[in-house]
Amino acid sequence: MTNNAASELTLQAVPSWMPAFLVAPMIGGLSLADLIALVVLLLFVLNFVMIEIWMERKVAGHIQLRRGPLHVGPHGSLQSPADVLKLLTKEDLTPVAADPIVFPMAPYLVFVPVFLTFLVIPWGPLVLFGNFVIRPFDLGLVYMVAIPAMQGIGLVMAGWSSGNKYSLLGSARVVAQLISYELPMVIALLGVAMMAESLNLTTIVESQMKQGWNVFLQPIGFLVFFLATMSEMSRAPFDIAVAESEIVGGPFVEYSGMRWGMFYLAEFAAVCLNSALSTALFLGGWELFPGSRALGLGWISDQFGLLFFMGKMIVLVLIIQWARFALPRLRIDQLMDFAWKFLLPAGFVNFILTAILQVFGFVPFAIGIGLTLAFAAVLLATYQARRSPSTVALIRTAAAAAVPTSQGVGLPV
Amino acid sequence: MELSALAFYVVAGVTLVAALGVVVARSVVYAALLLILSLVMTGLIYLLLLADFLALIQILVYGGTVSILLLFALMLTPPETRPELNHRGWALGAVASGALFVLLLVASLADKWPAAGGTRHISLVDLGRALFSTWAVPFEVASVVLLVALLGALTIARSTTPGSKIAPRASA
Incomplete structure (x- = not known):
C-alpha cells in the first residue's frame, strides 16, 4: 500500500499496474515503494486470514450453540496462530x-x-498515510476478472495430480462451477462499468460518492455479483467442489501440512478479496454513508476512509460466514440451474435496466425496477404453487402412513 | 541490451520452450499444461508491447476459460482409452509448421511492427471508440460469427440422442 506520490513515480510508458511480479522489475515498472507496499499487503492478507478463520470459528460456534475456540489466548483469539504453527511443523506427504x-x-x-488481484483494490484514504491503493489501474475491472480466472487451473491441477478419484471429481465440479458463475459475475460488472463510465476501481468509488451507492442503483447487480463470487470461491452453500460429505474434500484430499494450508489460505483470502471488491464496487468504497458529501461530511471519509472500507468489508465477510452455517449445500444440478436460470437472466435484466437509466433517465428505470420485482414475485408464486411437495410435507405423509390405522396397516418399523 | 528487449527475449524464450514442450511431451495433461503456460506467456508479450487490454483478455480467455475447458475434456477421458502420444508423424508436422512459419515470416516482414516497450500506450477509451466507429462493421460481423458458433455448439451438444428434441437431463 503506497500513497499517491509513490504511484506517480512509475514510468509513464509502463501500464500503471505493472507489478505482474515477473515482468515488472525487468522493465523498471517496480519501484522500492512498490516492493514495500507488496510486502505490507502480503502481511495484511496473511494476518487478516488468521483473524478471519478465528471469526469464522466463533460465528460457527455461536450459530450452532457452542462457544467456538476458547482456550488459546483471550476468547481463543490465538487459536489461528497456533494452528499455523501446527501446520508448519506437519509433514508434507x-x-x-x-x-x-x-x-x-x-x-x-x-x-x-488471489493475491495479485488485491493490487487493484482502492482501500481508501487514511489521515497521515495518504490514499491506500497499490495500482489505480485503468483496466481494474478487467484485471479483477481475468487474474482470478487463473485460479481454476491450479485447482484442476491439484485435483488431477493427486491421483485420487475424489480429487478428480472435485476438480470436475470446480470447472463446471467456475465456468457457469463467471458469466453472471461479468454481466453484473457491466452494469457497474456503465454507471461509472470507467473500469478504474478508484473512479468507480468516486462516482458512487457523486451519484449514490451502486447497491441502491444496482440492487440486482449487487445480488448477482455477491452470489456469483460466493460460488466462485466455493463457499457454502455453493461448496459442492469440496463437499466433505460427498467427495471428502475435493481437490485437496491428498494434501497435508503447509501445502494444504495454502489452499485454505487462498480460500479465506478470496473471501476477503471478494468482500473488498463488493465494497468498492457496490457499497461506496470508503464513504461513511450514502450522501454524506451532500451533507458536508465528506471530510470524514477523506480522512478516515480506510476504516469505513474495512468495516464494510468485515460486515460482508460476516454475511458470507453466516450463509455458510445457516444454509444447506446445493446439489450440483441445483447449482447449475441457479447460475443459468436465475443469476444469468437477472444479470441481463440489470444490464438492460442500467442502459435505460443511462439513456432515458431515472423514471423509466424506476418503473423498470418495479416491473422486474412484480414479475419476479409472480414467477416465485407460480413456482411455489407448482413445486413438488416439500420435505416437511413428505415426512408428514410418511408419518401419517406409518401410524397404524383402523385396518392395522402401517409401515414396518 | 535494453531492459525491455531483455524482458522480451526472456518471455519469448519461455513461450517457445513451452510451445515445444506441447509437441514433445508424451503425457496429454503435461502437453495441455505447457500449452497454458505458452498462452499466458503470449499474454505477457502483449503486455510488453503495452497492449494491456489485449494481454488481460488473452489471460482471461485463453489462460482461464479455454484452457480449463481443455483440461476438463482431458480429464473426462479415462486414462486407459487415452492414446499414448507418439511422434511418428513428426516429419509431416515439421514440413507443415515450417511452411506456416515461412508464410508468417513473409507476411510479417512485409509490414513494420512495433518494438517492445517503444510504442504508445493505447487507452481503453481510444480502443472502444475505434471499435465502435471505424471498425464497427467487422466488430459486429465477429459477434455474428460467434453467435453462429454458439448455436452450432448447442445443436451438436443436443443431437446426442436421436429422435429427442432436447438431450436428456443429466441425472442428479
Whole structure:
C-alpha cells in the first residue's frame, strides 16, 4: 500500500499496474515503494486470514450453540496462530500415485492469482498515510476478472495430480462451477462499468460518492455479483467442489501440512478479496454513508476512509460466514440451474435496466425496477404453487402412513 | 541490451520452450499444461508491447476459460482409452509448421511492427471508440460469427440422442 506520490513515480510508458511480479522489475515498472507496499499487503492478507478463520470459528460456534475456540489466548483469539504453527511443523506427504511435478506446484497457482488481484483494490484514504491503493489501474475491472480466472487451473491441477478419484471429481465440479458463475459475475460488472463510465476501481468509488451507492442503483447487480463470487470461491452453500460429505474434500484430499494450508489460505483470502471488491464496487468504497458529501461530511471519509472500507468489508465477510452455517449445500444440478436460470437472466435484466437509466433517465428505470420485482414475485408464486411437495410435507405423509390405522396397516418399523 | 528487449527475449524464450514442450511431451495433461503456460506467456508479450487490454483478455480467455475447458475434456477421458502420444508423424508436422512459419515470416516482414516497450500506450477509451466507429462493421460481423458458433455448439451438444428434441437431463 503506497500513497499517491509513490504511484506517480512509475514510468509513464509502463501500464500503471505493472507489478505482474515477473515482468515488472525487468522493465523498471517496480519501484522500492512498490516492493514495500507488496510486502505490507502480503502481511495484511496473511494476518487478516488468521483473524478471519478465528471469526469464522466463533460465528460457527455461536450459530450452532457452542462457544467456538476458547482456550488459546483471550476468547481463543490465538487459536489461528497456533494452528499455523501446527501446520508448519506437519509433514508434507506426497502420495505414491501423485504426479511429482504438478502436485507440489498446484497450491501456489491457487493462492498467487488471489493475491495479485488485491493490487487493484482502492482501500481508501487514511489521515497521515495518504490514499491506500497499490495500482489505480485503468483496466481494474478487467484485471479483477481475468487474474482470478487463473485460479481454476491450479485447482484442476491439484485435483488431477493427486491421483485420487475424489480429487478428480472435485476438480470436475470446480470447472463446471467456475465456468457457469463467471458469466453472471461479468454481466453484473457491466452494469457497474456503465454507471461509472470507467473500469478504474478508484473512479468507480468516486462516482458512487457523486451519484449514490451502486447497491441502491444496482440492487440486482449487487445480488448477482455477491452470489456469483460466493460460488466462485466455493463457499457454502455453493461448496459442492469440496463437499466433505460427498467427495471428502475435493481437490485437496491428498494434501497435508503447509501445502494444504495454502489452499485454505487462498480460500479465506478470496473471501476477503471478494468482500473488498463488493465494497468498492457496490457499497461506496470508503464513504461513511450514502450522501454524506451532500451533507458536508465528506471530510470524514477523506480522512478516515480506510476504516469505513474495512468495516464494510468485515460486515460482508460476516454475511458470507453466516450463509455458510445457516444454509444447506446445493446439489450440483441445483447449482447449475441457479447460475443459468436465475443469476444469468437477472444479470441481463440489470444490464438492460442500467442502459435505460443511462439513456432515458431515472423514471423509466424506476418503473423498470418495479416491473422486474412484480414479475419476479409472480414467477416465485407460480413456482411455489407448482413445486413438488416439500420435505416437511413428505415426512408428514410418511408419518401419517406409518401410524397404524383402523385396518392395522402401517409401515414396518 | 535494453531492459525491455531483455524482458522480451526472456518471455519469448519461455513461450517457445513451452510451445515445444506441447509437441514433445508424451503425457496429454503435461502437453495441455505447457500449452497454458505458452498462452499466458503470449499474454505477457502483449503486455510488453503495452497492449494491456489485449494481454488481460488473452489471460482471461485463453489462460482461464479455454484452457480449463481443455483440461476438463482431458480429464473426462479415462486414462486407459487415452492414446499414448507418439511422434511418428513428426516429419509431416515439421514440413507443415515450417511452411506456416515461412508464410508468417513473409507476411510479417512485409509490414513494420512495433518494438517492445517503444510504442504508445493505447487507452481503453481510444480502443472502444475505434471499435465502435471505424471498425464497427467487422466488430459486429465477429459477434455474428460467434453467435453462429454458439448455436452450432448447442445443436451438436443436443443431437446426442436421436429422435429427442432436447438431450436428456443429466441425472442428479
